[in-house]
Amino acid sequence: MPFADIAGHERIVEVFRRSVRSGKVSHSYIFEGIPGCGRRKTALALIQAIFCRAVDDDACGVCPSCRKITGGNHGDIHFVEPLPDKRDISIDQLRDIQRELSLRPYEAPRKACILEPAERMSVNAANSLLKTLEEPPGNAIIILLTENADMLLPTIRSRCQLIRFSPLSPENIRLLLVKNGMTADAAGLLAPLSAGSMHRACELDNDTLSARREALVTHLSALDIGRIRTIFDSAEELAGNRDEALESLDQLLSFARDAVYLHAGCSDIVNTTIRPALESFAARCTLAGALQILGDITETRRAVQRNANNKLALDCLFMKLAEAIA
Numbered sequence: 671m672p673f674a675d676i677a678g679h680e681r682i683v684e685v686f687r688r689s690v691r692s693g694k695v696s697h698s699y700i701f702e703g704i705p706g707c708g709r710r711k712t713a714l715a716l717i718q719a720i721f722c723r724a725v726d727d728d729a730c731g732v733c734p735s736c737r738k739i740t741g742g743n744h745g746d747i748h749f750v751e752p753l754p755d756k757r758d759i760s761i762d763q764l765r766d767i768q769r770e771l772s773l774r775p776y777e778a779p780r781k782a783c784i785l786e787p788a789e790r791m792s793v794n795a796a797n798s799l800l801k802t803l804e805e806p807p808g809n810a811i812i813i814l815l816t817e818n819a820d821m822l823l824p825t826i827r828s829r830c831q832l833i834r835f836s837p838l839s840p841e842n843i844r845l846l847l848v849k850n851g852m853t854a855d856a857a858g859l860l861a862p863l864s865a866g867s868m869h870r871a872c873e874l875d876n877d878t879l880s881a882r883r884e885a886l887v888t889h890l891s892a893l894d895i896g897r898i899r900t901i902f903d904s905a906e907e908l909a910g911n912r913d914e915a916l917e918s919l920d921q922l923l924s925f926a927r928d929a930v931y932l933h934a935g936c937s938d939i940v941n942t943t944i945r946p947a948l949e950s951f952a953a954r955c956t957l958a959g960a961l962q963i964l965g966d967i968t969e970t971r972r973a974v975q976r977n978a979n980n981k982l983a984l985d986c987l988f989m990k991l992a993e994a995i996a
């Protein structure tokens with residue numbers, strides 16, 4: 671895909687454009703970031719731009735080389751990942767790829783290799799890669815994808831250029847989901863809960879989240895510090911098991927963030943489908959109150975993650991929420 675199709679990593683893309691244009695692309699990179707944030711897509715876009723002869727700092731997207739890469743069948747790009755029944759990338763796999771990279775490219779100016787997840791190389795495999803990273807055979811480009819570069823051997827890190835990818839913004843995720851054919855409503859619901867990862871966004875269950883969002887909105891609007899039942903009922907219904915409680919808290923966190931935005935006069939919120947409910951929620955508390963709620967939800971989330979009793983944690987949180995909007 672051309673660089674223009676990479677969402678949310680404009681600064682990184684700009685650096686790569688310049689490197690490709692000036693012919694100064696490194697031999698070896700580490701792309702660090704959470705799965706689903708666009709590391710692999712960017713790696714392929716970079717390789718496509720290097721291979722494409724039609725444009726000097728990008729991929730044209732239509733030449734035979736570009737089309738083969740898009741179709742996943744370019745003979746000069748190699749992928750290394752753990753074999754289906756194995757946890758780690760083995761030294762044998764590394765030896766095979768080193769042999770492959772030392773051969774002449776079929777059609778591209780150089781060969782390329784994407785290795786993922788790099789932190790799953792055995793120590794022997796990683797050590798065998800050192801020489802290749804230092805002097806890549808045939809000018810090959812090697813891109814290691816990892817969640818955490820600190821988990822790689824220092825000797826590997828020092829031989830590669832480290833590129834850090836941030837999680838995608840909810841807005842980027844929303845646009846990508848819509849582009850992939852999701853309805854605007856579903857994308858608006860999932861995007862704030864995806865933690866910046868398209869993988870996570872695609873794993874979330876839209877119907878369940880949609881039902882929970884309705885329940886949250888109903889309970890929030892009924893919360894009344896003078897009627898204790900409204901507090902306990904909310905916690906009772908939304909606590910569920912640990913994962914469900916965390917999903918409820920993630921949604922609440924996203925609502926609270928929007929309430930703070932609305933208070934600050936910024937109408938650019940992520941939960942656009944429930945805007946009226948959020949506006950009336952924001953109107954019921956002060957800006958300081960909304961910020962306090964944000965902190966309370968974050969603290970509750972942490973407690974539930976540390977195995978606190980879900981129901982008690984949510985009782986306590988809804989009590990604080992009811993006070994803030996009294």
Ligand SMILES: [Zn+2]
Nearest residue numbers: 722730733736
């Ligand atoms: Zn091309």
